Amino acid sequence: MDRRTREHHxxxxxxxxxxxxxxxxxxxxxxxxxxxxxxxxxxxxxxxDFRLPxxxxxxxxxxxxxxxxxxxxxxADWVKGVKPKLQDHMYADEVNRGxxxxxxxxxxxxKLASDGTLDDVRKKFRIxxxxxxxxxxxxxxxxxxxxxxxLVEMDLGTxxxxxxxxxxxxxxxxxxxxxxxxxxxAPEPGAPAFVTPDGDxxxxxxxxxxxEELRGVRINMEFNGAICRxxxxxxxxEAKLDGEEPTLVDFIHGNVPARARARSPADxx
Amino acid sequence: xxxxxxxEEIFIIDGHTHMWDxxxxxxxxxxxxxxxxxxxxxxxxxxxxxxxxxxxxxxKYGPQKMYNDLFVDGPDDMAILQSTYLKxxxxxxxxxxxxxxxxxxAYPDRFICNGSFDPRDGELALEYIHFMKETYDIQGVKxxxxxxxxxxxxxxxxxxxxxxxxxxxxxxxxxxxxxxxGPTIIPLDKDAFDVHDVDHAATDFxxxxxxxxxxxxxxxxxxxxxxxxxxxVYGGLAVAMPFIHGKPHYFAEVMSELLFWLGEDKLLxxxxxxxxxxxxxxxxxxxxxxxxxxxxxxxxxxxxESKKKIMGLNAAKLxxxxxxxxxxxLENETIAVAAE
Numbered sequence: 001m002d003r004r005t006r007e008h009h010x011x012x013x014x015x016x017x018x019x020x021x022x023x024x025x026x027x028x029x030x031x032x033x034x035x036x037x038x039x040x041x042x043x044x045x046x047x048x049d050f051r052l053p054x055x056x057x058x059x060x061x062x063x064x065x066x067x068x069x070x071x072x073x074x075x076a077d078w079v080k081g082v083k084p085k086l087q088d089h090m091y092a093d094e095v096n097r098g099x100x101x102x103x104x105x106x107x108x109x110x111k112l113a114s115d116g117t118l119d120d121v122r123k124k125f126r127i128x129x130x131x132x133x134x135x136x137x138x139x140x141x142x143x144x145x146x147x148x149x150x151l152v153e154m155d156l157g158t159x160x161x162x163x164x165x166x167x168x169x170x171x172x173x174x175x176x177x178x179x180x181x182x183x184x185x186a187p188e189p190g191a192p193a194f195v196t197p198d199g200d201x202x203x204x205x206x207x208x209x210x211x212e213e214l215r216g217v218r219i220n221m222e223f224n225g226a227i228c229r230x231x232x233x234x235x236x237x238e239a240k241l242d243g244e245e246p247t248l249v250d251f252i253h254g255n256v257p258a259r260a261r262a263r264s265p266a267d268x269x
Numbered sequence: 270x271x272x273x274x275x276x277e278e279i280f281i282i283d284g285h286t287h288m289w290d291x292x293x294x295x296x297x298x299x300x301x302x303x304x305x306x307x308x309x310x311x312x313x314x315x316x317x318x319x320x321x322x323x324x325x326x327x328x329k330y331g332p333q334k335m336y337n338d339l340f341v342d343g344p345d346d347m348a349i350l351q352s353t354y355l356k357x358x359x360x361x362x363x364x365x366x367x368x369x370x371x372x373x374x375a376y377p378d379r380f381i382c383n384g385s386f387d388p389r390d391g392e393l394a395l396e397y398i399h400f401m402k403e404t405y406d407i408q409g410v411k412x413x414x415x416x417x418x419x420x421x422x423x424x425x426x427x428x429x430x431x432x433x434x435x436x437x438x439x440x441x442x443x444x445x446x447x448x449x450x451g452p453t454i455i456p457l458d459k460d461a462f463d464v465h466d467v468d469h470a471a472t473d474f475x476x477x478x479x480x481x482x483x484x485x486x487x488x489x490x491x492x493x494x495x496x497x498x499x500x501x502v503y504g505g506l507a508v509a510m511p512f513i514h515g516k517p518h519y520f521a522e523v524m525s526e527l528l529f530w531l532g533e534d535k536l537l538x539x540x541x542x543x544x545x546x547x548x549x550x551x552x553x554x555x556x557x558x559x560x561x562x563x564x565x566x567x568x569x570x571x572x573x574e575s576k577k578k579i580m581g582l583n584a585a586k587l588x589x590x591x592x593x594x595x596x597x598x599l600e601n602e603t604i605a606v607a608a609e
Contacts, residue, residue: 054310055303090300216490219522223487226516227452230314231307 001042009040009078016072017048023064023125025225026132033232034065036087044080046073051087053231059091059109060121066099088235127197130183132221133176134194135214140169152204156180157189270596271344271551271580279555279577280592282584283339283348283547285447285482285507285539288372289364292329301358312544315511320549330543332372340379343547345540346581346599347378347590351411351447351482352385370405378598381588383409383447388430389418395437402441408588409445410438411482414466426470435474444477445587446470450492451483451508464491471499478587480537483508484527493530503583504531507539513553521559525567533575537584551580 001009017038018030029035029050037049048069052062066084073082086095091109098108105118137159141151144165160177164170180186185199192201202210271279291305309327330338339345350369354362362368366384373380384401386394401407415423424431426448438446450464464485471479482505485492496502504527512520527536538554540547559571585592 054307055300056307090303213490215522216493216526219489219519219526220487222519223489223523226512226519227311227314227487230515231310234310234313235306 001040001044006040009044009046009076010038012076013038013040013046013048013073016075017069020065020068020072021129022228023061023122023129024058025221025228026125026129027225029065029069032228033236035069036236044078046079046082048073048082048084049087050084051232051236052089053228053235055088055090057089059089059095060105060118062086062089062091063095063098063105063108064118064122066095070099126179126182128217128221130176130179130197131214131217133172133179135211135218136168136172137164137176138194138211138214140164140166140172143169148207149204151194152192152202152207154193155189156186156191156193159193160189270346271555273555273573278596280581280585280596281344281346281538281547281551282581282588282590283345283540283542284480284505284537284584285351286335286339286348286542287351287353287364288332288335288368289353289543290329290359290361290368291327291363295329295359295361295363297358297360301355301363304355304358304363308544311508315515316545317514317549320546322543327543332375335372335542336376336379338546338548339540339542340376343540344551345379345547347381347595348542349381349383349409349539349584349588351383353411353413354385355416357417366401366405366407373405376602378595378602381408383407383411383445384443385411385413386434387416387418387424388428388434389421389424391430394430394434398434398437398441398443402443407443409447409480410443411447411449413449415449426466427473431470432473435470435477439474439476445480446474446477447480447482447505449483450481450485450488452486464488464495467492467502468495468499471495471502475501477501478503480505480587482539484523486523489523489526493526496535497530502531503535503537503587505537505539506579507541508544510538510540510550510554511545513550513557517557518560520557521563524571525559525563525569528569528571528575529567533571533578534583536579537587538580554580 014030017035018028020029021027022029022032022034025032034050034052035048036051037047039047041047050066050069066086069084070082073079073084084096084099086092089095094108097103098105138151141162141164146154159173164173177186180195183197183199185191185195185197195201196210271281273279291301291308293302296302296305305328306324309324312327313321339348350373351364352366352369353364355364356362366382369380369382373382382405384398384405384407386397386401388394390397401410412426414426417423435446438444448467450467464481467479467481471477478501479499480503481492481496484504484506486509492504496504509520509523512523538551540550555576557571559569564570581592584590
């Protein structure tokens with residue numbers, strides 16, 4: 001494999017990994033910093049090193065993400081094999097062996113796993129992702145001056161054509177449209193843009209209550225998101241020395257090279 | 270004691286603190302190392318940079334530092350010590366009632382020392398509750414429903430064994446049941462910190478107070494829904510509080526939900542010491558105001574009255590503390606400590 005092909009393959013793997021989300025946070029694992037390293041060998045076998053914010057992160061979510069990585073990468077036609085590797089986790093061996101041998105979560109964990117399949121968990125969290133994306137789009141539109149009545153009435157074609165002004169809304173609109181299609185809730189442009197995860201229309205009378213429910217979902221997800229990002233950055237704190245002064249955390253974690261240590265007036269005091 | 274800018278004294282009870290030993294000498298295995306490092310990651314993730322400790326300091330700090338951080342440098346007047354045993358991870362346990370009792374004994378007017386039990390121990394759990402009452406005269410316990418034990422991956426508050434323990438607690442006057450329902454540590458495929466069992470236990474034991482630590486986060490909506498139906502369910506603000514620094518708008522959203530559903534009479538301040546120290550949290554909280562748009566959206570406010578209740582009055586009610594009498598005692602103690 002020449003260098004250009006290899007680089008092309010690597011780029012494709014990263015792009016595919018960008019479609020894998022943390023089910024609890026609904027953010028791409030690549031943006032969360034969970035993917036530590038990707039490599040492709042001459043035979044077309046892909047290695048993906050994967051890490052999580054804590055040693056204790058839920059084994060079912062870890063298993064889901066590692067399995068999703070395998071599926072996403074296998075989607076490229078040149079891929080001959082995928083070796084996703086979860087690191088520094090209390091169940092790293094079980095997860096890596098389970099995903100490697102294409103076992104179910106139940107088979108990989110044996111009696112540690114109680115009843116209920118991972119698909120139930122996956123479905124539950126896809127609904128939350130649907131709700132969160134929808135709320136972010138709705139809030140952006142409200143800020144833009146749309147009133148509740150016009151949001152209830154809005155059809156899919158109108159939403160698709162609309163330009164959203166703020167950054168978060170711009171990012172979430174295509175993600176919301178994708179998950180609408182995934183849920184089978186977007187049959188034609190005249191269909192309502194905002195429906196329940198079951199595809200039911202939201203009435204004007206129920207809209208306020210609907211928004212409250214979505215808000216609750218978002219508050220919980222943001223809590224997880226803030227905690228996970230914070231914990232990951234502490235756990236794998238990497239020296240930030242490009243113009244930024246190292247902080248106490250860098251010193252505590254021994255991530256500051258001797259050169260910078262000598263230069264910096266602050267010490268681990 | 271916290272003093273407002275116009276000189277008013279606010280009595281502060283820190284509802285959730287620990288005296289732990291997570292040092293390498295006490296770690297039994299890799300889990301012990303990873304556990305205290307996970308706590309430390311919470312500390313570094315949400316503390317302001319100038320409040321950071323080293324991991325070594327964080328792993329074992331001792332009674333004197335704790336006293337200083339809470340009552341000398343910090344504004345606390347009293348603190349509730351909660352117990353977390355984790356004997357599978359730590360040789361002498363992580364944060365047992367014995368460790369807590371040591372600091373409580375040194376400063377008896379400052380601390381309320383709570384115990385803990387595991388209903389899966391059956392008869393032994395009942396005996397242990399008697400032991401804790403007789404030895405430490407406990408008024409409360411802290412329970413971890415997600416703790417692993419042998420093949421068990423957790424328990425529910427409405428398990429029959431748990432009900433036998435609660436009946437005994439009620440009989441002995443151990444009225445305050447703090448339950449950890451918060452960020453999940455060591456869950457597998459079932460959610461042992463799910464909050465729905467609170468609903469059953471709180472309904473069936475009206476004589477007990479159920480303080481749900483961490484307000485069920487990240488299951489705040491479920492928790493609020495249960496709490497609004499039960500008059501004896503309270504929200505402990507440990508872990509929610511430090512968001513006031515890094516994500517104040519998010520903190521406002523959480524507080525507004527809690528004020529809307531539970532109200533200011535049902536919330537208890539906690540620093541979760543030593544994960545966070547109380548000084549900066551209390552300073553920021555006392556100066557904090559909810560943004561107008563959130564006040565309007567939820568129709569709630571965080572007034573000085575609400576703050577006083579959350580900071581101490583609510584916990585004083587649950588633990589039967591006469592604040593005026595306590596203040597006098599503490600003044601004497603402060604003089605005695607200063608004279609040493």
